[in-house]
Amino acid sequence: MNIKHLMPISVVTLLLNITAVAVAPVGICYGRIANNLPPPTVIVNILKSNSISYLRLFNTDPATLQSFAGTGILLTIGVPNEILPFLASSANNAALNWLQSNVFTNIPANQVRYIAVGNEIFHKDPFYTPHLLPAIFNLHQALQTLGLSDSIKLSTPLAATVLANSFPPSSGTLDPHLRSDVVPLLQFLQKTQSPLMLNVYPYFSYxxxxxxxxxxxxxxxxxxxxxxxxxxxxxxxxxxxDALVYAMEREGFEGLPVVVTETGWPTSGGEAANVENAAAYNGNVLTQARNGVGTPRKPGIELEVYLFDLFDENEKVGEEFERHFGIFGVNGVKAYDLRFN
Incomplete structure (x- = not known):
């Protein structure tokens, strides 16, 4: 079987070591490429009423961040690809000033779980590849300056295309053309005890x-x-x-945790895109995460997973199904039965 058949085009999970919060280690992504989204108060109510305590945001929109301040919801905050060159610059403490102005003036630091620097850079925005690691290094130094580098971890979500081989999983290896960029990233993650972030969509493979x-x-x-x-x-x-786990082990990074920062199934707009399949896929992901069964390669190790997406995004470009990953309607009603607790 060709390995490309198993790995999705688009590319999420970390060992959850939290004992104080008795909730399933599953979060949800809040994409905002839409013109019909409900106000922030409604969104907070949706999350709380469904026991969703982890949320991934894709940028630092001030009003959005402020709406979650004081709610206890833990955030993964995205750094847009296009500002990586600015953050990679060391002039005038660019990274420190950016964190203070765009993040910590809008949300308490104790609600920030991760900062996801860029998104699928190697896959869809290779222009920014030279800026990725310098931006991560500068942001880490800024977090150190603020005394937050132990509590807030930095990483970057990768697409599954970082692998050259993925079938069988035990043959997982990095794409040799990306190895010179990925290995230094893995070194940083290991040194800072941060997770590798992966976006995984079996739907695309299918x-x-x-x-x-x-x-x-x-x-x-x-x-x-x-x-x-x-x-x-x-x-x-x-x-x-597991293919990614094997690939990291081949490079000498055994035990590096993985966070699934995106995974989901569309309800409309494509082959096998329907409510029944979306409910089945996301339900199985929730059950696996909630039960802490891990994967065959890492049994019993809990996975932190972020389901995509909170709502449909009606202004998203691309195939029709890209606009139909929403688990909730904009009225707050679930598109299908899915229990987070």
């Missing part, structure tokens, strides 16, 4: 090659498992995560 990827495998409910030595895979999500 629609791109239905001949080799079954719907049940993509939906994490395969009855007859795919074998990899002594390990059994009933879930393409598990296989994708």
């Amino acid at each position: 629609i791109n090659d239905r001949t080799h990827v079954s719907l049940d495998y993509a939906l994490s409910r395969l009855e007859n498992p795919v074998l990899d030595g002594s390990l059994q895979y009933r879930s393409l999500l598990d296989a994708n995560i």
